[in-house]
Amino acid sequence: MESDTTGGVDGRLGRRAYLAAVGGSAVGLSGCLVRGADGRGLDGRIVVDGSNTLLPHGAAVAEEFQWRNNRVRIPVRGSGTGAGFQRFCSGNTDVQNASRAILDDEEAICGSNGIDFLELEAALDGIAVWAHPDNHWCDTLTVEELNRLWRSGSDVDTWGDLREEWADEPFGDEEIDLYGRDSASGTFDYFTQAINGEYGNIRSDYAGSADTNVIVRGVRGNRHALGFGGAGYYYENEDDLRLVAVDDGNGGVRPTRETIESGEYTPLSRPMYVYFDATQLTRPEFRAYAEFFFEPIDGDADESVVDPGETLTWTQWAARKVGYYAIPDETVEESRERLSDALARVGVDE
Template identity: 40%
Template sequence: MNKIKGLILVLLVSMLTLSAVACSKKPAALSGTVKADGSSTVGPITQAVAEEFKKVNKDVEIAVGISGTGGGFKKFVVGETDINDASRPVKKEEIDKAKANNIEMTEFEVAKDGIAVVVNKENTWVSDITVEQLKKIWSKDSTVKTWKDVDPSWPDIPIKLYGPGTDSGTFEYFTEEINGKAKEIRPDFTASEDDNVLVQGIEGDKGALGYFGLAYYEENKDNLKILKVNGVEPTLDTVMNGTYKPLSRPLYIYVNNKSLERPEVKEFVKFYLTKAKDLVKEVGYIPLEDSKYQEQLSKIK
């Protein structure tokens, strides 16, 4: 009888030991590569998320490129990237190209943004501009050469225009909202996918006028002057409540569904949507409501 008790005791100890080992066993560390590209507006959010994600997942490499929303989609629809940062919704032709390459995607809204219209710090004659005046300046057939051409009370100083390149979602959104048709614009402006180039150009020219995402203004507000549009200044509140119009918009990431099957991509996207509220604010954008982030998270299966 004592032998049986001893055997039972040995078995119990063995089972408890195995159970303890099983409980203490850590899940396999994530590894692999996540490739993102696209919007220069959304890029800083993705970069901030990537930096935080790397702190707890050191073996995952995250590449964040910036080639504009359209430029990013060109890579995304042929399977070169896992994630496309976008400052506008995906177009039908982009969806069709993706399908032709057996690529399906999921859209996640991550933040809101206002487009800042800015001038040189030395510009003392304008602080508020109307949508009609912006159209007069930027329209395809514009004859505006000086500030005086826009408003007779403004000085006869040449306007030097700066804006995002044609692959930019900001460019498409601005031209559609201001000129009435996406990508329709006067050709004689300095274009760049790098918003820092635009900032530097406007800083260096007294007669300059340009536009880009609000976050880039916030980063450079000591060196630039922001304009009200139709009497409303772009701020967190005016973008969130919709009074800064028509230059407020949602921001997105699009994820390749096959990529989402990989643990490193799935966990990165979950981390993105979980941490976005705080990180979006840090880089100067407007976060969504908590319920909206939960709604986005529910799309991940």
């Protein structure tokens, strides 16, 4: 899936348009004649791929950058974290969006191809667990129950198997249909590690998909179902899904902006990353794009996601704009320092 981030009807894309780009079957968003300004005389093409989950965030940042630098083209694809790393580590893309950190074998491929990457946190997300709205009795699941349900070799088939008293609830004695991300996804990797203790540990009879919108449709169309995916997708479909609280010894917490940005929602809160090919930082347009993530927003930004007294950077702003969550200010400062160090490594003066 690709988002052509050149602009919408008025040169800006709304929150739903960004999320629609994730769910498109081919090219998500078409361009428009309205292109913004040529602010710094930059020119070039920057290719972005990676996480399907992080695609709306990457599209938002790219679109705002292009609005201010209209001779730079930034196609943004969401082929999945794993598939994206294959392309990035082979030198076929410039920027990699990732919903998990790079793995050792991926890092080795980057090294063998001379890719000196720069890893920076871009946004926060929560992996939500949701059920069909007719399921009024599954309000909270403990981490232990999630583990019993999702782990490889699970013997949980019905809701009554999961919790004895649920056998007497409507359809509680019927088989649970499970939906989640497939193994190419960083969301899959994070969920299986956080819940089942290791990457890839999951039962074989669930319906896996590369597209979270497919998971949403599966759960909302099946009252026996339970699924997981990025929390932002729940908030785009609140009328069609029931959000389940996760009890990590804290009585049960649902993923919200407050619980994720504060770190209260555990263990399914996670950082999401942007990886830059540091060897490309000598290109003026590429350096400007990397720096743009951590620059304060300007007066043209939609301030509806900015709290009074806050000064957000573009990566923080984009995270909230498309339904994710802002990284802390201290993380922004750390990222600026790491970017500065990377520029020095390739001999670029700031």
